[in-house]
Amino acid sequence: MSLSPASGIGRFYARSAKIIRFVRLGCTNRPFYHIVVMERRKNQHQPVIEQVGSFDPLPNDFNERLVALNTERIRYWLGKGAHLSTPAAELLGIAGLLPIHPRTYMTAWRNRRAAAEAEATSEKAESSSTA
Amino acid sequence: MHLLKHLRQLNGLQGLRQAIRQVSSAPTKPSALQYERDPQPLFTDAETQRLLQSMTQLNLDRVYRKRTVPDNSSEIKFMTNEQLDSEFQDMVVRAQHMLQMPPIVEIKKDVERVIDKDPALKDFANTKYVFTDITFGRRQSERKVFVRETDGTLEHATLDTTKRMNQLYFPLEGRQSYTPRMFALEELLSKCLTEHKYEFILDRLLVQYEPYEAEFHNISARVFEHLNESKQFDLLRSTRHFGPMAFFYAWHRCIDDLLYDMIRRDYLHNAVELIALSYKVHNIPVEYEATLTELDKLHPTPAQTALAELRSVFRRPEDKQGIEQEINTAIGKTDQDFAADEISLKFIEQYIASEHSLKKVQLELAVQTLKEVNREKLLLFQGLKKAHGVQTS
Numbered sequence: 001m002s003l004s005p006a007s008g009i010g011r012f013y014a015r016s017a018k019i020i021r022f023v024r025l026g027c028t029n030r031p032f033y034h035i036v037v038m039e040r041r042k043n044q045h046q047p048v049i050e051q052v053g054s055f056d057p058l059p060n061d062f063n064e065r066l067v068a069l070n071t072e073r074i075r076y077w078l079g080k081g082a083h084l085s086t087p088a089a090e091l092l093g094i095a096g097l098l099p100i101h102p103r104t105y106m107t108a109w110r111n112r113r114a115a116a117e118a119e120a121t122s123e124k125a126e127s128s129s130t131a
Numbered sequence: 132m133h134l135l136k137h138l139r140q141l142n143g144l145q146g147l148r149q150a151i152r153q154v155s156s157a158p159t160k161p162s163a164l165q166y167e168r169d170p171q172p173l174f175t176d177a178e179t180q181r182l183l184q185s186m187t188q189l190n191l192d193r194v195y196r197k198r199t200v201p202d203n204s205s206e207i208k209f210m211t212n213e214q215l216d217s218e219f220q221d222m223v224v225r226a227q228h229m230l231q232m233p234p235i236v237e238i239k240k241d242v243e244r245v246i247d248k249d250p251a252l253k254d255f256a257n258t259k260y261v262f263t264d265i266t267f268g269r270r271q272s273e274r275k276v277f278v279r280e281t282d283g284t285l286e287h288a289t290l291d292t293t294k295r296m297n298q299l300y301f302p303l304e305g306r307q308s309y310t311p312r313m314f315a316l317e318e319l320l321s322k323c324l325t326e327h328k329y330e331f332i333l334d335r336l337l338v339q340y341e342p343y344e345a346e347f348h349n350i351s352a353r354v355f356e357h358l359n360e361s362k363q364f365d366l367l368r369s370t371r372h373f374g375p376m377a378f379f380y381a382w383h384r385c386i387d388d389l390l391y392d393m394i395r396r397d398y399l400h401n402a403v404e405l406i407a408l409s410y411k412v413h414n415i416p417v418e419y420e421a422t423l424t425e426l427d428k429l430h431p432t433p434a435q436t437a438l439a440e441l442r443s444v445f446r447r448p449e450d451k452q453g454i455e456q457e458i459n460t461a462i463g464k465t466d467q468d469f470a471a472d473e474i475s476l477k478f479i480e481q482y483i484a485s486e487h488s489l490k491k492v493q494l495e496l497a498v499q500t501l502k503e504v505n506r507e508k509l510l511l512f513q514g515l516k517k518a519h520g521v522q523t524s
Contacts, residue, residue: 096277
């Protein structure tokens, strides 16, 4: 699919439901997302109203995930009553633009629990091997 | 699946190690000569700028020389004398713009600015997130970059990360997102230095780094120190780097080599300006303003000289030049120049006699030679005038 300008080429109805969501670009095994505003009922690969950012989920050389957000336009669309998909809401929460999404807390808590369990099992294995 | 994940993590670590290696191999060892306090107020001061601009001089052939750019084409036009004159004036203004000096400012320190700490968010991801605000129409300096660490801290990014993100989302032409090999590898940089490619290094430095970065200070200090040893100051004359170089020497009390070069090339008013600058930088209680104003009256500014040189094409060959003019061009100096030289020599000798000069013998010798040459010129000048019956004013 050829790239459209970030100002978007999607046609939309004035009173239709809009949503801020990800569009998966990139290729097989290499995800890359555009953060876009589009009509809620549309498929992600249809023309968008506006692109408001990008998200690279794979860590780079410096071990960081890169997110670009056009905060001015995101605030505008949120003010217009645009909805948010859960991943987009999570990302905006992490960015500090919105309150942290509950699911982020859930993931954090699960990750911590998994790490603690892994540590406990490895300790047990060590103590049994030394004994 | 697990194995893949593990491999990917290992890969990431390797990338990190590579990046660290790249950073650490850069010749960022701080140079011996550093600005111990903020030089910016002194550098941007109007008088300092005027002195530095005058020292830089304005040789239009140097400024508009052919460069290694894709398009060096020229255009040929027919013009009336008035059009040509206005074009000349534009040309000088453009040249002055091209000679604008890069600022010398303090090295900016990283300050940690935490926005939010959320311990409940610890381990929400295995890497940190970097957020860049890409709002339209912001300047690079006012773009906000934030980092969410894995322990849940949201803070402003470091200067380094901010610069990297700016370059990623809004790339500047010519700037690379990694350290160029020229600056990263010691042997390449020293090779450039030994080949006297000072302007090339400084131009590239200006594109790659911001003036407030430590690398900018370290590498430019290295270049200036090398220049002070090789004494090829003429390579930087009429470029935008001459001013910062002179300021650097004045600040670190090593103007003597540059001064010697200026005296040898008979740029005496520049020598006076350099000495005045060093007095000004170190608050030495010597009265220099009077000498400078006297010299300014006798000497046109670099822009005026350049414009006069351009306008000389309007003189038609069959026009009768005054005999005085002819004598002036033959000798290369006018009455005013001789008067100015006398004032400057007095001032320079005063400096050499003072405790501030370090290479007294060398400088004295240079001054003596110049004086002798000047005396011969003056004798010839007066003789010619007398022979042609021109009234001495």
